[in-house]
Amino acid sequence: MKILAIDTSCDETATAVTEGTKILSNIIWSQASLHANFGGVMPSLAQRMHRERINFVIRKALITSHQSLVTDIDAVAVTVGPGLAIALGVGIEKAKEIAKKYKKKIIPVNHVEAHLLSSFASPITNHQLPLTFPAFGLVVSGGNTQLIYIEKIGKYKVLAQTVDDALGEALDKGARLLGLGYPGGAILEKFAHSATSGQARYNLPIPLADDKIKNRFSYSGLKTAMYRLIEKEKPLTKEKICNLAASFQDVAFNHIINVLKYQIETNPYPLVPSALLLGGGVANNNLLRSKLRKLLKPYGITLHVPYSKKLCGDNAAMIGVSAYLKTQRGNLMNTDQIDRSPNLKI
């Protein structure tokens, strides 16, 4: 089944063509153009309006995948939420237009579910992810931080989520406090990497360390502690910035690790998950990956991450794959009922 997928949930205008779980093309506007291949940069809201670029990226996805909309595509998948309403609307409108014009089925997709299942995406045909459910899922991005229990595809329970900032947002803001501009998550990782190991690490409090039941994430307190620490350490040298970046990142991730550890050990479900699916932009961070592997190993839980970095940040290939997995369960909706749903939950 070949799917044309569209995601306009927030900043990126993304399209893709997928066949089953295989990715035939994966086009993201910000990578395709602005400062091409030098990483992403914050788009202005005017650009965020998606409208002017959606046709271009759809064409690009089809050309790159060597598919024709008229003859080769079986369905159109589109993100309906969560996200920014005005942005979501553009993708949905376009998907409906295409579906009507070319008489294709339309599949609505939850953006967070797509991040959750992005490890299923593959560069080869008929690839089976070596995984049996139940599994844990961890979605960490600029807009979401959720730990999820996956009984099976389509059946989820949220074990913990943020009560204030998302992890990706917290990393961006930590970088900003260090005077590093925006977006800062990637640059924070870069500078943390050159920190002097062992010594001169700063003490920042691990968020919610006193929570007896660990079922939430919070980054507001860490942000404030970082602000006060930086005020105290001023003027900042390059060495201090690197060490502060490393300390902030470390504590931000340790918070995730603590909550996950608690949830693994108190798992109330009859079946113990043997895998954790990691998704979202922060899944690109190597320190987070290694901390997760280290935690999961003794429990015999395997970490699955998307096969390419491009699949971690917002993209449409994951939307196509998620839509395909959804059709496998057989719940398709009537095109008329599809509407944007900015607050959609998983």
Place this chain on the structure above:
Amino acid sequence: MQTVKENPNAITKAVEILKAGGLVIFPTETVYGIGADATNPKAIEKLNKYKKRPLGKPYSIAVSNLKMAEEFVTLNQTAKNIYQKFLPGPVTVVSKGKNKVARGVESETGTLGVRIPDYKLVREIIDKLKKPITATSANASYQKRPYKISDVLDNISEKQKSLIDLIIDAGKLPHNEPSTVIDTTVDDPVILRQGEIKFKGKSQVLSKGEENTQSVAKELLQKYESYLGKRSLVFALEGKMGVGKTQFTKGLAKSLGIKEEIVSPTFNLVLEYGRLTHLDAWRLQAPNELETLGFLQMIENKNMVIAIEWADRVSQVIKRCREHAVVIWVKIEFGKGRNERLISWKTI
């Protein structure tokens, strides 16, 4: 197309070609880049043909030092900070451009990405040319990152090849990640200071912690609640990062009986919870973007409570809505004690 090895002659050759408006592929500390004289419209036109880029997509430029950067962009404190500490290196710093490069190099909003490559050969070429060159990777758009010359040549058409005038081949480059792009214009004091709200004869309370901040919000809402139905209520929240703007909004939500968890809207820009709409202007680049988000329609609903974080960034637009809404400007500042906050407010 001519290929030369990395040597002093290559520099002379490259400068000649760049001066004549040609394209040169050169090694950097990240990937192979393709350079054109960033001030020469003809050269940029040729580069556009090579890169097959959609119109209106900007290029970063490479300069040899901070002084040269300042000829082309205005550096604010954040930018200067990054230049001093991290350049030369694999970081591209976006600043406000001075419109001194060829058309199509700066972004549509007038910003320009600048980098100082940590690669002596490139800096020497720029020094000799006395002009910045474009710092875009040598692959055509959507193709793989070029770490060796064949990565470039194997993935382009004959027509594209014919556009390249010189290749400086330094063999296989170490697999370093592309440079990280960082936007410093977000911090621009020019934007931030527009329409600063003066606090004269203000009311102020001391909050001793998160819960306290939430109760202040509740009390303020109760104080102005009687306007609802006649006019919408806008809580314009101003204060530094981590000061408790989201905490304040949590208080408003509790008071309105909203059960959902109120989280930071920084990424989504708008989050809606029934009668409460929660906005965040931190990522907005210009005040009128608040209107693009539908702010003026939101305030027309007279039963709505709207909380805007980083309101100081969009104060002109908020001031304009006074006819439809009661605007309560709330300023939160860090206090002396660890959890203390000073909260002041006034209607504007």
